[in-house]
Amino acid sequence: xxxxxxxxxxLSDEKVLxxxxxxxxxRKIDERMWLLNRAGKIPFVISCQGQEAAQVxxxxxxxxxxxxxxxxxxxxxxxxxxxxxxxDLMLSGFAKAEDPNSGGRQMPGHFGQKKNRIVTGSxxxxxxxxxxxxxxxxxxxxGEDFVTFTTFGEGSSNxxxxxxxxxxxxxxxxxxVLMCENNKxxxxxxxxxxxACEKVSDRAIGYGMPGVTVDGNDPLAVYAxxxxxxxxxxxxxxxxLIETVSYRLTPHSSDDDDRAxxxxxxxxxxxxxxSIITFAEYLREVGLLTDQSLEEMEKRVAKIVNDATEYxxxxxxxxxxxxxxxxxxx
Numbered sequence: 001x002x003x004x005x006x007x008x009x010x011l012s013d014e015k016v017l018x019x020x021x022x023x024x025x026x027r028k029i030d031e032r033m034w035l036l037n038r039a040g041k042i043p044f045v046i047s048c049q050g051q052e053a054a055q056v057x058x059x060x061x062x063x064x065x066x067x068x069x070x071x072x073x074x075x076x077x078x079x080x081x082x083x084x085x086x087x088d089l090m091l092s093g094f095a096k097a098e099d100p101n102s103g104g105r106q107m108p109g110h111f112g113q114k115k116n117r118i119v120t121g122s123x124x125x126x127x128x129x130x131x132x133x134x135x136x137x138x139x140x141x142x143g144e145d146f147v148t149f150t151t152f153g154e155g156s157s158n159x160x161x162x163x164x165x166x167x168x169x170x171x172x173x174x175x176x177v178l179m180c181e182n183n184k185x186x187x188x189x190x191x192x193x194x195x196a197c198e199k200v201s202d203r204a205i206g207y208g209m210p211g212v213t214v215d216g217n218d219p220l221a222v223y224a225x226x227x228x229x230x231x232x233x234x235x236x237x238x239x240x241l242i243e244t245v246s247y248r249l250t251p252h253s254s255d256d257d258d259r260a261x262x263x264x265x266x267x268x269x270x271x272x273x274x275s276i277i278t279f280a281e282y283l284r285e286v287g288l289l290t291d292q293s294l295e296e297m298e299k300r301v302a303k304i305v306n307d308a309t310e311y312x313x314x315x316x317x318x319x320x321x322x323x324x325x326x327x328x329x330x
Contacts, residue, residue, distance in 0.1 A: 054222050133174055177242065
């Protein structure tokens with residue numbers, strides 16, 4: 001039997017199976033959304049495919065009862081772990097009144113849900129980093145015991161918001177975990193045209209925090225890194241920068257044609273490292289997953305996705321007269 005890595009991290013067999021099922025659910029919702037988009041039923045998809053391991057591994061390392069998360073637009077795996085449902089996500093895709101993020105007013109991927117401490121993101125990328133730092137500052141001032149966790153792509157790690165937020169967090173030793181999901185492309189620009197340094201995590205030293213780069217296709221490696229960073233934050237030792245390296249398996253969004261900037265061979269090669277396949281292999285090796293149990297899991301997930309799609313497609317749109325709500329002072 002293979003080395004049991006999850007138990008050495010303090011993760012039970014049930015927990016790692018739940019991690020995998022959450023990854024699978026994120027993938028299947030995403031795949032369904034592409035079909036709905038191509039059928040003209042939903043207007044826009046921005047995909048998590050290829051990044052589920054990083055998202056779910058990280059979210060499982062946090063305290064889902066008290067930590068605050070400020071996800072970026074691909075983070076379906078993170079928000080599902082923190083309590084959003086497949087139905088919530090589908091309601092957003094269909095832009096229905098019950099969409100918890102914005103009541104159908106905002107593009108998909110702008111996650112926000114107060115009850116689960118998911119703080120809504122803005123359309124300009126990386127604005128969530130200073131927000132996360134501000135929430136961490138407020139928590140520290142009030143003597144609260146939570147960390148904030150925020151994610152962003154490697155493309156937007158080149159923007160001012162990231163640097164200002166990271167610097168402020170470092171100076172004030174704030175309990176914030178900054179996680180860069182490096183998927184190799186900022187829309188059409190490859191990583192080597194974005195960074196002069198080798199890794200995004202190399203930047204951490206400039207802000208007085210540790211920086212670590214981990215395999216974003218390995219949920220256990222990401223779990224370990226985020227757990228350590230969150231523990232540091234809780235002990236008052238300040239922020240951390242984590243970079244997870246994976247590959248974006250889809251175009252940037254449903255409005256992008258990635259054939260213009262990367263070869264099909266490159267994408268096919270990356271699919272061999274897809275965490276949906278590789279983590280299942282690990283679970284088989286340690287005796288937790290069989291053909292039968294995987295089939296049962298896939299059936300459960302398919303039913304959730306089907307039910308969510310049906311519910312959201314038939315749910316009502318917001319009343320037109322509510323368009324001005326929360327826009328102007330009443």
